[in-house]
Amino acid sequence: MTAGTSARDEIAISVRGLTKVFGKKRVVDDFDMDVPRGAIYGFLGPNGSGKTTTIRMMCGLLTPDGGEGQTLGYDIRTQAREIKEHVGYMTQKFSLYGDLTIRENLDFMARMYRMKQPRKVVDASLVHLGLEGRGDQLAGTLSGGWKQRLALAACMQHKPRLLLLDEPTAGVDPKARRDFWDEIRRLSKQGVTVLVSTHYMDEAIQCDYLSYIAYGKKLIEGPSSEIPAKVGLTTWRVSGPELTQLEDELLADPRVEQVARFGALLHVSSTDAEALDAVIAEQKTKNGTHKWQKKDAELEEAFIYLMATASDNFAGAAKEAAG
8 A cells, every 4th residue: 555545545346235136136245346446357157146236336337136235335225326427348240330431430339438628638548459550440350459559548648547358358359368368458547447347267367366256246355366275175186088978077076076177288187185085086097198296276177167067057047946
């Protein structure tokens, strides 16, 4: 904490008991969260788990049915307009106008936020994008990566303090993803708080903090580096011949909770370390052609485990509801 700031100043978003109900469905259920200022905070979970609904309530875009909180110092219930003025919102689907030029799209967004001297704002955006010579090109003719960069530039023209990204790198090539996240990290260093809704691993690993949501409830949260330990997985890495056959054999063993393929390696995991160690000892005795190495579970294993167990829970919940 720097001189002259308080703990409150260091928190961009703080909500307690956040709840949203659509019809008879409790989409978000008693949700608590504190988001540090300038953090890149990821919301993970399967489709329909309440990620986007939660973020929209915290950003003043949706009124909660229960709970309270503040975003950027504004009350989420009574000062939604003030919050919106400081939010940049980028959706997964390209939301600008394909039949307008790049310049026209940027100009529209600048005027919507009542920017002073919008022409200068747009000119600066074009230079930052590296598109100063292509302002008259129709936005719909851009590649996926350039559309993504244009959308980010458009929602950042009013210099928001909070940026909301809804699965932002879906459908773009690896280089465009790297360039995009380089820009997000630069914005974060400048103090912009970033909320990312995703169910993609390559977006999750870019986040400083993660919260895993399933069926409206927060299951786990914390700094990204601490999530694997909180899940409690023990993992062994194995290489060697006929990994597909070995994978099938391990998956058939009830003591093994997860087997994930990473290129020419299998990562074998369980929350019961003793039982998993016994499985590995048996495999070593039975077959000496594979190389086994115990490793600390990482975010990838934790992410796969959470997604799989959440899917299982969803299937059970759906069956119970149907009954």
